[in-house]
Amino acid sequence: MQKNESSCELVDADQLSVALIEAQYALKNTRGQKNAKSLVILVSGIELAGKGEAVKQLREWVDPRYLRVKADPPYMMQKDRAFWQPYARYIPAEGQILVMFGNWYSDLLSTALHVSAPMDDTLFDAYVAQMNAFEQDLKNNHVDVIKVWFDLSWKSLQKRLDKMDAEDQRWHKLHGLDWRNKKQYDNVQKLRQRFTDDWLIIDCEDEEIRDQEFAQYILKNLKHLPNYVTQVKEKWQQAEIPNELLKPSTEEMDEDEYKAELKKLTKKVAEAMRFDERKVIITFEGMDAAGKGGAIKRIVKKLDPREYGIYTIAAPEKYELARPYLWRFWTKLLEDEKISIFDRTWYGRVLVERIEGFASPVEWQRAYDEINRFEKDLTDNQYVIVKFWLAISKDEQEARFKAREETPHKRFKITEDDWRNRSHWDDYLKAAADMLQRTHTFYAPWHVISTNDKYTARIEILKAILKQLKAD
Amino acid sequence: MQKNESSCELVDADQLSVALIEAQYALKNTRGQKNAKSLVILVSGIELAGKGEAVKQLREWVDPRYLRVKADPPYMMQKDRAFWQPYARYIPAEGQILVMFGNWYSDLLSTALHVSAPMDDTLFDAYVAQMNAFEQDLKNNHVDVIKVWFDLSWKSLQKRLDKMDAEDQRWHKLHGLDWRNKKQYDNVQKLRQRFTDDWLIIDCEDEEIRDQEFAQYILKNLKHLPNYVTQVKEKWQQAEIPNELLKPSTEEMDEDEYKAELKKLTKKVAEAMRFDERKVIITFEGMDAAGKGGAIKRIVKKLDPREYGIYTIAAPEKYELARPYLWRFWTKLLEDEKISIFDRTWYGRVLVERIEGFASPVEWQRAYDEINRFEKDLTDNQYVIVKFWLAISKDEQEARFKAREETPHKRFKITEDDWRNRSHWDDYLKAAADMLQRTHTFYAPWHVISTNDKYTARIEILKAILKQLKAD
Numbered sequence: 001m002q003k004n005e006s007s008c009e010l011v012d013a014d015q016l017s018v019a020l021i022e023a024q025y026a027l028k029n030t031r032g033q034k035n036a037k038s039l040v041i042l043v044s045g046i047e048l049a050g051k052g053e054a055v056k057q058l059r060e061w062v063d064p065r066y067l068r069v070k071a072d073p074p075y076m077m078q079k080d081r082a083f084w085q086p087y088a089r090y091i092p093a094e095g096q097i098l099v100m101f102g103n104w105y106s107d108l109l110s111t112a113l114h115v116s117a118p119m120d121d122t123l124f125d126a127y128v129a130q131m132n133a134f135e136q137d138l139k140n141n142h143v144d145v146i147k148v149w150f151d152l153s154w155k156s157l158q159k160r161l162d163k164m165d166a167e168d169q170r171w172h173k174l175h176g177l178d179w180r181n182k183k184q185y186d187n188v189q190k191l192r193q194r195f196t197d198d199w200l201i202i203d204c205e206d207e208e209i210r211d212q213e214f215a216q217y218i219l220k221n222l223k224h225l226p227n228y229v230t231q232v233k234e235k236w237q238q239a240e241i242p243n244e245l246l247k248p249s250t251e252e253m254d255e256d257e258y259k260a261e262l263k264k265l266t267k268k269v270a271e272a273m274r275f276d277e278r279k280v281i282i283t284f285e286g287m288d289a290a291g292k293g294g295a296i297k298r299i300v301k302k303l304d305p306r307e308y309g310i311y312t313i314a315a316p317e318k319y320e321l322a323r324p325y326l327w328r329f330w331t332k333l334l335e336d337e338k339i340s341i342f343d344r345t346w347y348g349r350v351l352v353e354r355i356e357g358f359a360s361p362v363e364w365q366r367a368y369d370e371i372n373r374f375e376k377d378l379t380d381n382q383y384v385i386v387k388f389w390l391a392i393s394k395d396e397q398e399a400r401f402k403a404r405e406e407t408p409h410k411r412f413k414i415t416e417d418d419w420r421n422r423s424h425w426d427d428y429l430k431a432a433a434d435m436l437q438r439t440h441t442f443y444a445p446w447h448v449i450s451t452n453d454k455y456t457a458r459i460e461i462l463k464a465i466l467k468q469l470k471a472d
Numbered sequence: 473m474q475k476n477e478s479s480c481e482l483v484d485a486d487q488l489s490v491a492l493i494e495a496q497y498a499l500k501n502t503r504g505q506k507n508a509k510s511l512v513i514l515v516s517g518i519e520l521a522g523k524g525e526a527v528k529q530l531r532e533w534v535d536p537r538y539l540r541v542k543a544d545p546p547y548m549m550q551k552d553r554a555f556w557q558p559y560a561r562y563i564p565a566e567g568q569i570l571v572m573f574g575n576w577y578s579d580l581l582s583t584a585l586h587v588s589a590p591m592d593d594t595l596f597d598a599y600v601a602q603m604n605a606f607e608q609d610l611k612n613n614h615v616d617v618i619k620v621w622f623d624l625s626w627k628s629l630q631k632r633l634d635k636m637d638a639e640d641q642r643w644h645k646l647h648g649l650d651w652r653n654k655k656q657y658d659n660v661q662k663l664r665q666r667f668t669d670d671w672l673i674i675d676c677e678d679e680e681i682r683d684q685e686f687a688q689y690i691l692k693n694l695k696h697l698p699n700y701v702t703q704v705k706e707k708w709q710q711a712e713i714p715n716e717l718l719k720p721s722t723e724e725m726d727e728d729e730y731k732a733e734l735k736k737l738t739k740k741v742a743e744a745m746r747f748d749e750r751k752v753i754i755t756f757e758g759m760d761a762a763g764k765g766g767a768i769k770r771i772v773k774k775l776d777p778r779e780y781g782i783y784t785i786a787a788p789e790k791y792e793l794a795r796p797y798l799w800r801f802w803t804k805l806l807e808d809e810k811i812s813i814f815d816r817t818w819y820g821r822v823l824v825e826r827i828e829g830f831a832s833p834v835e836w837q838r839a840y841d842e843i844n845r846f847e848k849d850l851t852d853n854q855y856v857i858v859k860f861w862l863a864i865s866k867d868e869q870e871a872r873f874k875a876r877e878e879t880p881h882k883r884f885k886i887t888e889d890d891w892r893n894r895s896h897w898d899d900y901l902k903a904a905a906d907m908l909q910r911t912h913t914f915y916a917p918w919h920v921i922s923t924n925d926k927y928t929a930r931i932e933i934l935k936a937i938l939k940q941l942k943a944d
Binding site for chain 2: 018021022025029052055056059060063064065066068069071099101293296297300301303304305306309310312317318319343409412
């Protein structure tokens with residue numbers, strides 16, 4: 001089982017320190033480079049095994065300024081956030097190293113050990129599978145993850161407890177478990193073996209070996225950070241462009257009818273979102289001038305301004321580029337708004353980034369699954385995601401561009417970028433077709449809305465929200 | 473008293489909307505420009521006066537994507553954080569507008585109205601003075617602040633309460649106060665008049681006037697954002713460079729003595745920091761190669777890695793430059809680490825930014841007071857700040873630079889920037905002298921440590937920490 005268990009040869013501590021610092025700086029110097037990486041080190045283990053001491057020793061050997069340490073009390077697994085949400089904002093930028101004492105596995109262990117009824121193995125394993133998938137997504141996006149379990153035999157644990165004074169022992173019991181209870185100890189060991197297959201297991205009997213084995217493992221990993229970006233093997237299967245994108249409907253709505261409907265629907269939508277027990281995410285993608293801003297205005301019309309947030313997504317900044325592309329969305333969702341509206345989204349990865357070449361083929365081709373997992377994690381955890389693609393015909397876009405240029409107070413809405421994007425019209429249609437095909441899921445379906453007629457579009461959008469919230 | 477009370481002329485709503493959107497985009501387009509600004513709008517007022525409705529109407533008139541709204545439950549004024557700390561991270565970047573329902577004044581009001589004993593007027597006024605000073609600092613750093621009080625007469629308030637159903641009334645009572653109680657109403661009015669002198673007071677009797685007066689006031693302010701960066705009038709009084717900077721001591725310490733002392737002091741320092749009831753901030757400034765990294769290593773030697781964070785401050789990123797220069801430190805202190813160590817600090821404003829011209833004379837000359845206020849706010853609120861200037865002689869620096877270039881595993885520590893900074897040696901001495909003279913306060917004193925001898929320096933640093941924590 002414990003295939004990573006290794007006997008460790010002690011090396012000269014000064015040399016180890018120099019090698020670690022060099023590796024640290026080498027990593028730091030990848031910043032902004034093509035091979036840029038960061039490293040997350042998850043540490044967990046048996047009480048008193050000494051993970052704190054091992055990290056302390058590591059931080060003495062390295063340059064402590066470039067080894068960040070996070071320690072959170074456990075977050076119990078619960079149904080209103082994905083397991084990675086409490087940690088997402090700390091995912092390090094390129095060149096950085098982060099040690100996480102509190103992490104999703106320790107949360108899972110805590111939860112499994114503390115829930116009144118024991119956690120079902122199937123559920124436990126499902127969580128582990130999700131965690132592995134999340135880590136693989138991190139790795140694919142330049143954040144390497146290594147995991148270390150600090151192990152201690154029952155006998156050694158009891159000996160160490162014997163040596164402590166009563167006050168300290170009580171404190172250790174407060175950490176959540178009675179480490180004098182053999183059944184509990186065995187249970188921890190049994191549970192952690194369900195996920196530690198790909199961990200380094202350190203036997204912490206000997207403190208010097210413990211510290212060196214930990215540091216050497218990190219050194220080894222720093223020196224050989226794997227490159228997960230491989231060649232694309234298969235030819236890309238381009239989806240057929242659906243007719244609703246090629247020739248968006250031009251059905252028109254009468255103004256009086258629109259006004260009456262709008263009045264009714266804005267109220268209904270506001271209430272549906274407000275009283276839905278889930279947090280609501282509404283996202284917009286589509287060609288420029290397709291009417292995203294106008295649609296958003298109508299969605300929020302009957303909401304109190306304190307009930308919602310709008311996120312307008314532009315090109316990422318440098319500090320955002322230094323992290324996985326989903327990071328800037330993870331952190332926005334942490335604001336905990338009841339209703340979040342995104343004017344452009346994470347789909348930029350498979351739209352503009354694909355078309356402009358900011359993401360390599362292997363990166364954007366992998367992104368569909370990553371995005372599906374991201375949305376699945378959210379919808380599994382008390383979010384509902386309503387996704388819109390606003391479809392417009394090329395002629396109608398041109399008409400709107402020209403109108404904007406001619407209207408003084410709309411001139412600011414049109415830029416050279418808009419004309420440039422227009423020149424890639426067919427590429428965007430292709431990219432949108434692929435996106436719709438690959439990310440239209442039962443838990444986060446797409447709504448394609450023709451916006452050639454603004455009135456019809458706005459009404460359709462409001463109706464689609466009601467329908468997805470099952471409030472129609 | 474209410475000098476801003478105005479009668480408002482109604483204008484055409486569509487024209488008002490266009491003007492607001494244009495002003496909004498004009499602000500947005502200042503991003504990255506010399507005249508860049510952002511705007512914070514604080515709103516408070518009497519229950520049922522309709523501040524929520526007015527902001528809702530405003531958000532309908534403007535482009536809602538570029539008007540952010542924050543609403544927090546009140547933070548009671550308490551002694552473990554400065555009043556601005558809960559809000560600091562939301563201070564908007566250049567080009568952005570933020571409406572704050574929850575804000576430092578509503579917190580102060582809530583606190584004054586809810587504490588078991590009424591808040592002393594002197595204390596209340598002292599808070600208000602601090603808030604005004606903080607806002608002036610924001611304004612000086614390109615964040616304009618406008619404040620609007622939504623007022624309602626006792627009679628109208630009672631009428632509006634009469635019209636509500638019982639369930640809603642209970643909810644309004646839950647908002648904290650019994651608005652049926654005339655004494656409480658009068659008390660709110662009496663208290664808020666202690667701070668609303670420079671607020672716009674809107675009489676919310678008429679809803680249309682209320683919404684227009686609010687929107688027109690914002691429009692007026694957006695159109696005429698004041699420029700607080702004025703000419704420097706007086707000649708700068710350069711401080712004399714103290715001898716300890718010109719000729720740092722070269723006293724040496726014997727290795728055995730050092731080792732014995734170090735062992736004793738690292739333990740003592742760890743315990744002093746751990747058991748101090750305040751949060752501890754330790755900051756380092758000084759010439760390159762003065763030994764900041766080495767000193768930090770010794771300070772944290774006996775700490776658990778989970779007890780402290782180290783912040784290495786490099787050149788600010790674009791998103792940081794878009795905010796007041798203290799913003800990136802405000803946000804770091806929110807991490808709530810018990811012990812925070814800064815390798816370079818906010819003093820960059822009056823050191824590198826002064827010398828390289830990144831801050832204008834009026835900006836860096838104003839920064840001393842701003843920094844003093846910042847540190848005062850922290851030390852008034854359960855922080856202790858231990859500030860070090862590490863002084864080294866020019867010869868010793870050169871020797872260390874050369875040694876670094878010759879030692880393989882230290883070569884990464886030396887860059888061209890280091891040599892360039894060295895060429896500004898005298899400028900840095902002058903800037904340091906001014907800084908020491910103007911920011912050496914009783915609540916956050918400087919410790920100037922000669923680091924020509926590393927052993928002596930490290931021991932002195934540890935002793936200085938003990939002394940300031942009164943643990944020596």
